[in-house]
Structures are given as C-alpha cells and as structure tokens.
Amino acid sequence: MILNQMVQYHALDQTFAALSDPTRRGILDRLGNGPASISELAQPFGMSLTGVKKHVQVLEEARLVTTDKIGRTRHCRLGPDHLEEAVNWIEFYRQQWERRLDGLEAFFEKKEGQQ
Amino acid sequence: MILNQMVQYHALDQTFAALSDPTRRGILDRLGNGPASISELAQPFGMSLTGVKKHVQVLEEARLVTTDKIGRTRHCRLGPDHLEEAVNWIEFYRQQWERRLDGLEAFFEKKEGQQ
Numbered sequence: 001m002i003l004n005q006m007v008q009y010h011a012l013d014q015t016f017a018a019l020s021d022p023t024r025r026g027i028l029d030r031l032g033n034g035p036a037s038i039s040e041l042a043q044p045f046g047m048s049l050t051g052v053k054k055h056v057q058v059l060e061e062a063r064l065v066t067t068d069k070i071g072r073t074r075h076c077r078l079g080p081d082h083l084e085e086a087v088n089w090i091e092f093y094r095q096q097w098e099r100r101l102d103g104l105e106a107f108f109e110k111k112e113g114q115q
Numbered sequence: 116m117i118l119n120q121m122v123q124y125h126a127l128d129q130t131f132a133a134l135s136d137p138t139r140r141g142i143l144d145r146l147g148n149g150p151a152s153i154s155e156l157a158q159p160f161g162m163s164l165t166g167v168k169k170h171v172q173v174l175e176e177a178r179l180v181t182t183d184k185i186g187r188t189r190h191c192r193l194g195p196d197h198l199e200e201a202v203n204w205i206e207f208y209r210q211q212w213e214r215r216l217d218g219l220e221a222f223f224e225k226k227e228g229q230q
Contacts, residue, residue, distance in 0.1 A: 012134075012135075012137070012140070013135050013136065013137060014135075015135075016131045016132070016134040016135035017131070017132070017135035019127075019131040019204075019205075020127075020128050020129075020130075020131035020132035020135060021128065022127070022128060025127070025204065025208075028208055029208070032208060083205050083208065083209055086205060087202070087205055087206070087209070089134075089140065090134075090198050090201060090202055090205070091202070093140075093143055093144070093147060093198065094198055094202070
C-alpha cells in the first residue's frame with residue numbers, strides 16, 4: 001500500500017510539474033483539437049523542433065501525451081492519463097479549504113449574535 | 116488583455132510548480148485541518164525547520180498559504196488562492212480530451228456499422 005501511494009505520489013509530481021510550463025499547457029491545448037506532428041506543434045510557438053521535442057518528452061513521461069514515429073515524422077496525441085488523480089487531489093483540498101471557511105463564517109456569525 | 120493572460124499564465128505556472136512536490140501537498144493537507152506553526156508542520160515530515168520554511172515560502176509565493184509572524188512563531192494557514200484557475204484549466208482540457216474520445220468512438224461505431 002505504501003508502495004502504491006509512493007507510485008501515485010510520483011505520478012502526481014510528474015503531472016503537476018508537466019503542467020507548470022505555459023508551452024506544455026499550450027501543446028496540450030493544441031492536441032485537444034487533434035493529433036499533430038512535432039513541426040506542426042512548433043509553428044505557433046515559434047520554437048525550435050528540439051525545444052518542442054523536449055517539452056513533448058516531459059508530457060510523454062507524465063503520460064499526458066502519446067507519440068508514434070511513422071516514417072520520419074513523430075505524431076503526437078493526447079495520452080492515457082486523464083488528469084483524474086490531479087483533479088481528485090485538488091478537489092479534496094478545495095473541500096477542506098471550504099470547510100475551514102464555513103467554520104470561520106459560523107464563528108463570526110456566532111460572535112456577532114453575542115454582541 | 117495580453118498582460119492579463121500573461122499574469123494568469125504565470126500564476127498557473129506557480130500553482131502547478133508548487134503542487135508538484137509531495138511535501139508541499141502534505142503541508143496543504145495538514146493546513147486543511149487548521150493553522151499550524153512551522154515546527155508543527157515539520158514534525159510529521161521529519162524535516163528540518165529550514166527545509167519546511169523553504170517549502171512554505173514556495174506555497175506563499177503561489178498564494179496557497181498565508182503566514183503571520185506572532186512573536187517568535189510563524190503561523191501558517193491556507194491562503195487566498197482557491198486553486199480555481201488550476202481546476203478550470205484542467206477541466207477545460209479534460210472536456211477537450213473527452214470530446215476527442217467521443218469522436219473516435221463515433222468513428223469506430225460508424226466503421227463497424229459499415230462492415
């Protein structure tokens with residue numbers, strides 16, 4: 001179970017680290033419209049092919065992107081990771097945060113009622 | 116508007132980078148149960164105060180944590196950023212992903228129907 005948690009933790013690390021770069025988020029946005037080659041991805045960013053390849057590799061390691069080399073072209077598409085773990089984690093955290101806020105609100109309302 | 120987008124992009128960079136570390140996610144989890152001092156935060160992680168302080172600083176810069184120094188103790192609590200931007204971004208991306216999957220499914224169903 002501890003090993004499972006560690007693997008899951010490592011996956012979340014990779015997901016959030018992959019999402020922390022605007023070019024990588026842009027690549028995911030673009031792939032949301034359909035598969036693209038490395039050079040098609042590079043065009044709107046005005047970036048070198050090597051630069052885009054590096055970003056795609058980070059996304060591939062985080063399972064957010066899948067690539068296939070067909071002939072001399074590397075085709076990229078959205079990967080198997082649905083970001084569900086990341087969303088679950090954030091949602092859990094937000095619920096805690098809102099519970100805290102509700103608690104504070106109740107505290108101040110009670111205090112106001114006493115005055 | 117471009118400036119706005121850039122500021123928003125930078126905020127998302129900071130949010131996702133802050134979340135990419137398991138200790139920082141652990142600190143947020145802990146603060147979800149209520150405010151804590153730096154030494155209270157350090158205890159369960161078996162980490163030095165300096166190490167925890169650095170992590171808290173990253174979280175504070177991403178507006179996920181707020182701190183107040185009272186006397187010699189630094190009190191930490193959840194910050195003003197509700198992670199809404201981060202969730203919005205991920206949700207938008209997931210919707211695109213699901214649309215792609217639906218499109219593929221429809222394509223294969225149509226193909227099956229033709230055979």
